[in-house]
Amino acid sequence: MATFELTKDYLEKIEEAVSKNDLVFLNSELDDLYPPDIASLLFELNGPEAHTLFQLLETEKGAEVLSNIDSDDRKRFIKEQFTVEEIAKYVNLFDSDDAVDLLNEQSIVIREKVIALLEDREQARFIIDLMHYPEDVAGGLMQKELVKVFTTQTVSECVEEIRLQAENVDKVYAVYVVDEEQRLKGIVSLKQIVLARKNTKVENIFEDDIVFVDTTKSGAEVADLMQRYDLEAIPVVNSLGRLLGRITIDDVVDFITEKAEEDIQVMAGITGEAEEDDSVWVLAKARIPWLVIGAIGSLLAASVISSFEGILSKVGALAMFIPIMGSTGGNVGIQTSSLIVQSLAERSGLTMSLGERLSKILLVALINGIIIGVLAGSYVYIVGQPQLFWVVCISLLSVVLLASFMGTITPLILDKMGINPAIASGPFITTANDLIGISTYFFIAYLLLHL
């Protein structure tokens, strides 16, 4: 297929066809599109138009489209356009993990009505089971749909089991092997099933040395394991070792992408999950907290400057170097903290001790501080302010050392406190280091200029 790209022209054609009720054209277009592309298309239409188009889909394709719409958009779309009966019709066909995601977007009342209306009672049970888990642990990422067999069964019984579950389990990858108490014993890959003789016993071919996780494992750790061991699915067990579900790689890829976007937003000082196409209010609200914190930090810096009014009025040129102290502090702080945050996120390999970390980072700071110091020192001479040479050089070196120290310990402390250390690679560290940079500068000026 040609890659789908949503253009303005195409969108207008669809809108026109919807308004003219041109079913022939719409049905043929919908036939050609994959569910994720239809989801993108619906997002660009207004509610009633989107609903008209959506209702042209067969229930099964409709369910796939619905499971591909972004959470916020879906919440609004369903609220405005769907009855509980309609919701239930589609959720009935969802994978259990996607069903829980959709239901968690709804009010409790609607959630319970939909669960009560589900035709597939196994699906209802699955959903109720999964609702207990927080969103970002293994339990919250898993789906209940999987194929399982006993060690005593044969390969042809595996095939029969796959056939029975064929509609429920879209991607099989492997058959899970359990004992009579549902404890996970191992897996048989689809490839092994294809290649083995029909009457071979599972116990003779299954792989017992497998990677699995507990329901409480964090999403980040699950992603890490699946990436490390190149897994396309990972089984999830409870504390007794009983097989509860599995997590598939597509959900983990989504998880990794979302986390990466979140980290970048944290670094950029944006709260919540804003996107360019959100409303002006949402965007303004997402930005204001860090702007206010940054402003407060800068106003504290203003108070520091004001308290050194005496020196400043005698050596006016001191004002010239306020920007370099603030920005160097901020830049060094971010550089340092982001490397620490990155190495905290990597769980493989040996971790360094605090002493090793600090001594290394302070050495790096010393090298860079001297380079920046010499650069700024030369400028001081060029612009004819030689009396400020030592003030600027020593201040810059101190600022680089202090900012490196702060950039190292802040994420480590946050991590120890159970707070996402990525916060320390954003405006927080810039603001703190701006302030520290400027205070250090004036304090050193005060000491060296003997005024």
Add this chain to the structure above:
Amino acid sequence: MATFELTKDYLEKIEEAVSKNDLVFLNSELDDLYPPDIASLLFELNGPEAHTLFQLLETEKGAEVLSNIDSDDRKRFIKEQFTVEEIAKYVNLFDSDDAVDLLNEQSIVIREKVIALLEDREQARFIIDLMHYPEDVAGGLMQKELVKVFTTQTVSECVEEIRLQAENVDKVYAVYVVDEEQRLKGIVSLKQIVLARKNTKVENIFEDDIVFVDTTKSGAEVADLMQRYDLEAIPVVNSLGRLLGRITIDDVVDFITEKAEEDIQVMAGITGEAEEDDSVWVLAKARIPWLVIGAIGSLLAASVISSFEGILSKVGALAMFIPIMGSTGGNVGIQTSSLIVQSLAERSGLTMSLGERLSKILLVALINGIIIGVLAGSYVYIVGQPQLFWVVCISLLSVVLLASFMGTITPLILDKMGINPAIASGPFITTANDLIGISTYFFIAYLLLHL
């Protein structure tokens, strides 16, 4: 299996066993560990120790371990410890894409010797084919190993084909269907093969509506497609539609993670791919470019301040608000540009026109500029500098508007020029906006204070 964690104690035990040549202990430990974990372990040992341990592995497991070592570490390890014959022995068993990665780390001489020494001549041909492609396009990400059949074959012939390729193709997922000229026609999933009757013709069951890519497709677009359509493998064709290879999800997950780390480093102002455990020199070198650029920007700001020396000497309190102008400009610039960069990276959905983008962003800026302006304005009154009220308020509002404008157009321009727009969400935009903020402030002070 219990999740592997590399501790200092464990490492010491291994080091001791290596020095004592305690083969019983080492072999039993290596037996228990997965290849990626052995790779982590080797990284912590010194070269000769690592080589001793590595040689205890069977060739096949050794090949898997070697394909799991990070590029830089592997390059050094191989250079110091391996003969070309040894390299060839392991590369012989690699997937073709991993083999190319390893060989690209070596000098041309070694690369050619290794290829000449490969026992598996098909592998040698595969490698030579793949070497033509740049690293980050579909051709550079694909592997040649796959199972393919003709439409005229039967399901049992598919199984036979899978059996023949079982050693070469670790993860099968699906069988690709081609015509006599090797043009891709569709796929048959492993699940379909398991469930179909043995004598069914491929032409009766294969899926012809599939997603594939050209060799020139960028890695980011491949990742996007595989994520969008939940694919665990995507076939790669040439311009004639002939099937050349496939890209598997594990490689795409690695690609996504690396890109995310790169974006964060770009934002943090770190050049190259530094990690906390790199040497002091590497770390210092990775940081200095942006520190120098930041320092130059700040020294330009110093020159701006110095050119307004006249006003500053009359109204010394002006110095107090230098930090807030710089940091607000920087913060707003990063917030704006990172949202633009993010929406440039998302290829689905409709893109906004420049006019729509700017009008929305300037509205957001107006709201936030007024809030920050009022906050700083109140501070101006509290510290008893009412003559600066309008200067500070109007300057802040202008700075927020200007920084938003810059934060919007810079990534768009970079993107148009084919440069990674993420650069605009790093120190570049902070430095530029620091400078713009301070210049605006002094210019407005000059206009309003009539000095």
